[in-house]
Structures are given as structure tokens and as C-alpha cells.
Amino acid sequence: MTAARATGARSLRLDTAKNLKAAIGLYEDMGFAYRAPYPESDHFSDDELLPYLVFMEKRL
Numbered sequence: 001m002t003a004a005r006a007t008g009a010r011s012l013r014l015d016t017a018k019n020l021k022a023a024i025g026l027y028e029d030m031g032f033a034y035r036a037p038y039p040e041s042d043h044f045s046d047d048e049l050l051p052y053l054v055f056m057e058k059r060l
Contacts (some may be wrong), residue, residue, distance in 0.1 A: 001030075005060050015041050019056045024054060032056040 004012055014032065016023050037056045043049050 001060060002029055002059070009060055011057055011059050013040070014056045015043055015053050018052055018054050023058075025053075027056050030058065038050070041057045 001012065004023075005044055007039075013035070014027065015037070016027070033056060035055050037044050037050065037053070037055045038057075041055065
């Protein structure tokens, strides 16, 4: 996050599998919030995989 801020990024986005509860908990603890799928994700238009994903974002 420090490196992202240093480059001028205003937010970080991620997607992960819904069943990775420990990872999701870590992201929540780091301040990431749930959000809708975003077009920049490699999985944005993958209709088969999309139901199994969680999308999150943190404002920097």
C-alpha cells in the first residue's frame, strides 16, 4: 500500500475466491470493503467464475 501511494494510486482493488475466508478476513482487517465487480479484473466477464468471487477495494 505504501508503494501504491508513492506512485499516486488512490485506491487498490482485488478479487479473491469466496471460499478463502482467511484471506477475506485479512483484507477486511486491512480496510478493504466489498464492491461490485470492476472491468479491470481479469474475471469481470467470466460468467462461470464470477459467482465464486468476492471483489474488494481500499481507498488510499
